[in-house]
Amino acid sequence: MTIRIGIAGISGRMGIYLAEEAAAAASLSGGTSRSGHGPEGAPHFSDITALARESDVVIDFTHASTVREHAAALAATETPWVLGTTGYGEAEQKAIEDAAKTIPIIASPNFCTGVNLLLLLAEKLGHALPPHQYDAEILEMHHRQKVDAPSGTALAIGRAVAQGRGVKLEDVIVSGRDGHTGPRKDGEIGFATLRGGQIIGSHSLLFTAGDEQISLTHHAFDRRVFASGAVRAALWLHAQPAGLYAMRDFLRL
Structure with missing residues (x-):
């Protein structure tokens, strides 16, 4: 059929x-x-x-x-x-x-299959990397016409990290830092949003510790x-x- x-x-x-x-x-x-x-x-x-x-x-x-x-x-x-x-x-x-x-x-x-594999890895890394040692940050960029921020995919990545850590994203999200924000708190999941041109979709997840950084990036070309x-x-x-x-x-x- x-x-x-x-x-x-x-x-x-x-x-x-x-x-x-x-x-x-x-x-x-x-x-x-x-x-x-x-x-x-x-x-x-x-x-x-x-x-x-x-x-x-x-x-x-x-x-x-x-x-x-x-x-x-x-x-x-x-x-x-x-x-x-x-x-x-x-x-x-x-x-x-x-x-x-x-x-x-x-x-x-x-x-996209690649993004969904990234979500799986994000959850596993969130579980494996102690939040007081590894700061999680998500960077995304899309075309200038996009109306919501952070993107739905960026939020999904954040939720995957949060799930791996056993917390709710809403309790630890920090989006669009501006001004005198003070030092970064342990366990925060930060978001940075860029808009411009006709970028279809670019997402990066970074776990940064004092002595190393792990990054996962996905770019959509079409x-x-x-x-x-x-x-x-x-x-x-x-x-x-x-x-x-x-x-x-x-x-x-």
Whole structure:
């Protein structure tokens, strides 16, 4: 059976790549867009519910403001959901978790295999390196159009380190130092954010001690790496029972 993949936000920069990858790997059912049209030959639907009814799985890289609406619509139509949107809050997270009681959802800030391997290593290093000896810092840079900071991937790296250390990121995060901040506290996880040009995505995790430094860095050179990962995840998700999954589940990490 050919799986029909729908793309929310099909006319956007990521939406176009997703549509191309979906058409190559499965069947593109069409998409939604604010502009009212998508790539040539791709059916356009008026809203997420109409798209879901004609799709076996929907891939969604739209905006945090759409998460609750899309969660309700996809749960109502029992359509599996690949969610790559970032920058949402607790209310949106609850909507995702509620929808996952009815449908399978894979939610990830990054669908690149390399980044997800970095997350695994980040957790292991966080566990192995004592926080009073090794200071953890995360540096990320993206294109000038990106609206959320730190990036969802940077936050995911921070959460992985925090999980390895047995703490919550919210209790130890320090983002955007400015002015007279005083000395660095043991156990902090620091974030630095850069924006400029058309950088697709660059993330570095550094553990720095008095006598050594360990660094992990990932650079994305082409947005298609995220699209191809999301489509592969969609093909896998279609066969899964209801629940909330991560890329770690798909990659069997």
